Amino acid sequence: MSNESVQSETHSKTARLVEISNQNCIAIVMIDNPPVNALSAQLRAELFEALTTLADDEDVLGIVIACSGRTFVAGGDIGEFGTPKQLEPPLLPDLCTLVEAIRKPIVAAIHGTALGGGLELALAASFRIVHTDAKLGLPEVKLGFIPGSGGTVRLPRLVGPEKALEMILSGSPISAEDALASGLAELVSETNLLADSVTFLRTFLDTKAGDLVPLRERDDRFAATRADPSRFEALAKGLIAKVRGLSAPIACVEAVRNAFVLSFDEALREERKIFLQLVSGPESRSLRHLFFAERQSNRTRKDIRARTVKRIGVIGAGTMGGGIAMSFANAGFSVTILEMSDEALSRGLGIIERNYAISVSRGSLSAEARAERLARLSPTTDYGALAECDLIIEAAFEAMDVKRQIFSQLGASTKPGTILATNTSYLDVNEIAEASGRPQDVVGLHFFSPANIMKLLEVVRGNKTSPDVIATALDVARRIGKVPVVVGVCHGFVGNRMLTARAMENEALLLEGASPGQVDKAFTDFGWPMGPFQMGDLAGLDIGWRNRKAQGKTALIADALCEAGRFGQKTGRGWYLYKDGSRDPQPDPEVDALVEGAARRQGITRRAIPSDEIVERTLFPMINEGARILAEGIAGRASDIDLVWVYGYGFPAGKGGPMFWAAQQKVIDIPTRLDHWFKNTGREIFRPTRELETLLR
Incomplete structure (x- = not known):
């Protein structure tokens, strides 16, 4: 999916998006759907109609699919996601099946970007000719789902399952040179892409017309993996470890594995089934929310020119x-x-x-x-x-x-x-x-x-x-x-204003009965890369200590740790113990004793604290502060706050950011929670704003 896949509002919806011309029995199917030739419902319908006509035209021996403008098909039309347009036939899998079924050689002439559905369309063609500037990729995993129109089944047949897995799991595009070297492209064009594509097709028709083997019948790239799948599985394990907490990458591995374990048609059916499950799920909704939030945060007024910076x-x-x-x-x-x-x-x-x-x-x-x-x-x-x-x-x-x-x-x-x-x-x-x-x-x-x-x-x-x-x-x-x-x-x-609000409960949870390890585990189980105490040790506890002193504030346990020279990993001791220079945090009995002694002196009866209470008592005060920030105009949009926390503090992207996540928690009754916590702690955890109540309503 291209970052520019939403279509221009100024483009006429009634204009023809596909035109056909003929060069001596070679049909040129030219797509023109500015700005990025996204696969809208109208484009799918026109392309399906054009290809169906050409399939039966005896005067047409071969077909070139090309695009005008600055790019090949850059992806699906993200603007149609979640709307009836997305489900208007023909769907992209049907279009790809048609391209593959036509018994005439078809070349996809690719310039600019062929991403997501754009690359899946090109994969269904017989050949791919790419311009030197081309970038090709399947970035669906970044939006919380897998390629759903044959990408996980066709790409491994061209580049091998290991290369396909790397491309699909990273979501990052590869260059024209890489595409050629890996087998994804047949030729790199340095000058006239369309002319080179026509020439390639004529040469094929003149010399190898009988050698057109449908991709579904090719599985030579699977031989080594089927004989010894250990390399594939080791690669999958390593890649999954880098994106833990998300379900789409795991599904990508399953789909690519299906390509060489199941038959072609079975693998396609399983791919589509997985795609439909993921695309309607909460993880994909969250990641799509962040996608649009990032686009919105980048916008500037068109009448204001940036200064030159060199x-x-x-x-x-x-x-x-x-x-x-x-x-x-x-x-x-x-x-x-x-x-x-x-x-x-x-x-x-x-x-x-x-x-x-x-x-x-x-x-x-x-x-x-x-x-x-x-x-x-x-x-x-x-x-x-x-x-x-x-x-x-x-x-x-x-x-x-x-x-x-x-x-x-x-x-x-x-x-x-x-x-x-x-x-x-x-x-x-x-x-x-x-x-x-x-x-x-x-x-x-x-x-x-x-x-x-x-x-x-x-x-x-x-x-x-x-x-x-x-x-x-x-x-x-x-x-x-x-x-x-x-x-x-x-x-x-x-970010730091909300972080302060979140951190206010950290020490209270310790005094009331939790351990640093338990709090951190509640955070990582939620999806954070690490918990607040482990993060504090990594950053250095002295940073927060200096900031508190500058503001005339104190933190009972954290200040005591700093006064004892326990600044975290750099001193080998902080909330945890780091033995012999290790970065692996170990529980420290000295910290437990410090916390228990402080609780005793304050007359706090310690108790077992469940993980969901830890999550809610730390997250909702911070989200409440986010609601205040919006009311004050410090942030312009709730989605801006989500971007700050996902990209700056590690809030799990699969949950869309704190404000988006909170808006999904319709079952949480904050007044009841606050009353429950007051009975347990004897104090007000936080005072909800009207904005927070509106967000949760």
Whole structure:
């Protein structure tokens, strides 16, 4: 499914989407359904009609299916999902069956992207000729279902089950060169795709017309896997481990396995059955919600032009600054990194070099690419070196006086129009902006650690931030592969403000009878990659400790751990014990004793706490805070909050984000829950807002 598969509203629904021409017995079926030739109900009907006519035309010896515009069929029409249009015949499986059944050679001439249903249509053809710019893939798993029109059955017959499994489970497209090498394509066209496709078809008709073997009758790519399926099963196990908690990847493995275990028709029937089960399920609804949320968060007003950004400045070469610099260098930007001393600069560059070296050792980055990225970094201790930068991102220590000083200097020394961004996690962007003397040029760009990996970017809009600065921030975010979400100014913005609300129950649960391991297990069973205590140990407990002290706040157990020098993994002790440098958390009797002693002193009678209570007592206060954030206009849409939590904090994507998940929980009676918890704890867990009650109604 292409990110652009929803059709343009301006395209006439009555215009013909398929035209046929003839070049000396070769029929050219030209699809024209802008902007991305998505397989709408109208296009399916017209294409089915055209191919049915050509199948019976004795003057037609071969067929080329091609597309006008910038791409081949880029996928199904996502805009028709869940509507009657989606079920209008002919369905895509019927169209693919027709293409396959026509006893004439058919070439799919592919340029741009052939994704999802677009690639499934091409797989049903006899041959695939691809332009050098083509990308081919089956990304359905990213929307919570499997290819449902023969993709899991036909693709393995061309590229082998192992290659097919990698493509289908990753959902990522492959290049034209890869398609040729793997057997998915017969030829790569470097010039005129249509002419090359016609020439290929004529040559086949002149020399090999009798050798057209339907794909359903080819299973030579299965021989090795059938003889020894262990490699396939090991590959499947490894790929599934990377996407735990989701059912669609498991179903993809089953469907590809069916391709070489069952007959062709049986495998097709099973594929369709699995597809229909998944596409109507909660996981797919959640992932489709996130798909549209991401599209919406990227939109900017068409009348606002982004500023030109070519050179980046980053102030601070620590963990966050280094990660930000890598994000831009990876995307091809030239980056100037500023530090206050040569020692700090050398230390930061050393970490960046080690990070790239690790990528090279793992095979995810070539040595040449590593050298190119490092060459884009220009280290300096001189503010003057930032003079030509178009965007400067400050990633200094989280203290207002430090940031005000930096922005005062930047405001006075940088060229007009340079965008000045702060990476603050909590501080007031408006106060920082005023220190610059040019608040219209200031924006918050809150990256998440590790910045070169995490996809979320909170774009913090100050009171005086210019609209073209926001447009530029969104444009730059897309260019470096981030998911940007525009938020307003408040303490912690969206993500950290809600995280604070969630964390308020963590220690209370411990004092009342839960253990760190039990709380973390409740979280991972829900679908989080890890629980709050394990996450705290990974990030470092001293970070939260410093933040609490700056706000005059305390946390009974966490503060005691920090006072004892227990900062998490980096000290070998935190909420858990990490023996001999291991990252494997082990329960620590000292922590249990600390918690039990604190509970005793506060007169708390400890009890067994069920997992569902742990989940609800931590999630609903945070969702309640999200409802407040919406009411205050800090976030523009509930779906924006969902993006923040899925891409920044690991909320399980299969549940769609906290606000979407909460809206599905119609059976939860919050007043009854609050009354129950009050009887157990003697205190008000949280006070629900009207917005939360509306969300759950």
